Amino acid sequence: MSDTDLPASLIEIREDFLALEKQDKLLLLLEFANELPELPEKFAEHPDLLEQVVECQSPVFIFVEVDENRIVHLHATAPKEAPTTRGFASILAQGLTGLSVEQVLAVPDDFPNTIGLTEAVSPLRIRGMTALLGRTKRQVREKTAA
Amino acid sequence: MAVEPDPSAAFAGFAHPERLVSTAWLKAKLGTPGLVVVESDEDVLLYETGHIPGAVKIDWHTDLNDPVERDYIDGTEFAALLGGKGISRDTTVVVYGDKSNWWAAYALWVFTLFGHEDVRLLDGGRAKWEADGGEYTTLPSTPVAVDYPVVERDDSVIRAYKDDVLAHLGQPMIDVRSPEEFSGERTTAPAYPEEGALRAGHIPGAQNIPWGKAAAEDGTFRPVAELDALYRGQAGLNDGDDVVAYCRIGERSSHTWFVLTHLLGFENVRNYDGSWTEWGSAVRVPIVTGSEPGAAPKR
Numbered sequence: 001m002s003d004t005d006l007p008a009s010l011i012e013i014r015e016d017f018l019a020l021e022k023q024d025k026l027l028l029l030l031e032f033a034n035e036l037p038e039l040p041e042k043f044a045e046h047p048d049l050l051e052q053v054v055e056c057q058s059p060v061f062i063f064v065e066v067d068e069n070r071i072v073h074l075h076a077t078a079p080k081e082a083p084t085t086r087g088f089a090s091i092l093a094q095g096l097t098g099l100s101v102e103q104v105l106a107v108p109d110d111f112p113n114t115i116g117l118t119e120a121v122s123p124l125r126i127r128g129m130t131a132l133l134g135r136t137k138r139q140v141r142e143k144t145a146a
Numbered sequence: 147m148a149v150e151p152d153p154s155a156a157f158a159g160f161a162h163p164e165r166l167v168s169t170a171w172l173k174a175k176l177g178t179p180g181l182v183v184v185e186s187d188e189d190v191l192l193y194e195t196g197h198i199p200g201a202v203k204i205d206w207h208t209d210l211n212d213p214v215e216r217d218y219i220d221g222t223e224f225a226a227l228l229g230g231k232g233i234s235r236d237t238t239v240v241v242y243g244d245k246s247n248w249w250a251a252y253a254l255w256v257f258t259l260f261g262h263e264d265v266r267l268l269d270g271g272r273a274k275w276e277a278d279g280g281e282y283t284t285l286p287s288t289p290v291a292v293d294y295p296v297v298e299r300d301d302s303v304i305r306a307y308k309d310d311v312l313a314h315l316g317q318p319m320i321d322v323r324s325p326e327e328f329s330g331e332r333t334t335a336p337a338y339p340e341e342g343a344l345r346a347g348h349i350p351g352a353q354n355i356p357w358g359k360a361a362a363e364d365g366t367f368r369p370v371a372e373l374d375a376l377y378r379g380q381a382g383l384n385d386g387d388d389v390v391a392y393c394r395i396g397e398r399s400s401h402t403w404f405v406l407t408h409l410l411g412f413e414n415v416r417n418y419d420g421s422w423t424e425w426g427s428a429v430r431v432p433i434v435t436g437s438e439p440g441a442a443p444k445r
Contacts, residue, residue, distance in 0.1 A: 030194050081244065083191035121190045122207035 161411025232289030
């Protein structure tokens with residue numbers, strides 16, 4: 001996929017990060033962490049619906065919904081002691097929610113490595129976001145399988 | 147000029163009680179000339195969410211590791227890092243962090259590779275500071291840069307390389323990973339990312355004492371009698387032993403290195419930072435699976 005095919009939401013997030021120095025990248029990631037919305041009530045009451053992303057260093061759970069218009073909604077929750085993980089989840093929740101099934105499945109698996117965060121948080125930690133994206137795409141596939 | 151140690155009775159039984167400070171001590175000493183507080187966490191953003199007033203951040207991965215080679219930074223880089231944080235060679239450094247000081251202990255161990263003399267841990271780390279009502283601020287700390295001398299790192303005393311461990315087989319070794327990693331059921335800690343090892347199991351002869359057993363529920367170190375029962379009792383260590391500790395990348399075993407060296411007084415403890423991600427992928431090194439230590443191969 002060429003850059004022009006990447007959804008506008010993800011291009012914007014990437015450009016915002018790439019424009020910043022290392023310390024400001026961290027602060028932007030923290031902004032994302034603080035913006036992670038609370039889970040909808042139906043999930044808060046049914047933690048069994050959530051899938052744990054075991055590749056992340058801290059407990060993070062995701063749930064993907066595909067609505068009747070084949071639009072993807074990503075919900076995630078992670079503890080406040082894990083702001084980096086919250087930030088990763090928030091980037092994906094904001095960048096993927098509202099996209100079509102096809103658009104989400106077409107997002108390159110290495111998108112997390114391309115937004116300029118690898119150096120700021122370390123390659124080891126960025127793997128957590130790669131795993132989040134991978135599991136999100138897998139859930140989308142499962143939920144749209146005929 | 148070192149800041150006086152914390153005289154807390156709680157630390158009195160430890161071999162080197164001056165290596166720990168309590169939250170009460172730190173609250174009273176914040177701002178003392180000659181004292182710098184360092185936060186070192188697993189989560190690279192936690193400091194930014196709020197830190198002890200005046201504390202500076204040192205990240206284990208982005209600051210202390212060489213960005214290219216799998217090694218620590220060198221003396222020149224260490225001098226620039228510490229000087230930039232307002233730390234002089236004679237500064238008293240108190241390190242604290244998340245997860246029972248797991249990463250704080252790793253930073254302390256790296257400071258020790260460079261021979262920084264007065265480096266201590268805040269017992270219980272972030273969790274205890276919060277539980278005791280300690281203050282946080284999001285205001286950036288603005289340390290005044292000072293000169294820190296360029297000191298060559300000395301890996302010969304507290305760091306073990308793979309070849310050192312091969313030569314050490316048959317002598318006391320502590321594997322501080324989870325029982326599942328030790329036995330070979332898995333290569334990573336439960337709920338942690340895959341960090342790449344081709345084989346699962348442990349180094350022959352190693353005793354399995356997961357690092358977290360040394361920490362109480364509130365994140366502080368367990369009393370000396372309980373630590374003795376773990377390491378002298380269960381693991382069978384004896385005074386004078388030459389001990390190697392390892393985990394997956396050398397961070398959890400830094401915590402155990404601190405316990406053995408500073409709390410229990412073992413004088414010859416080395417941390418094998420290559421740990422399982424090196425040993426479990428190295429060609430032609432012996433490994434053992436299952437829950438028993440197993441025997442070192444005949445040589």
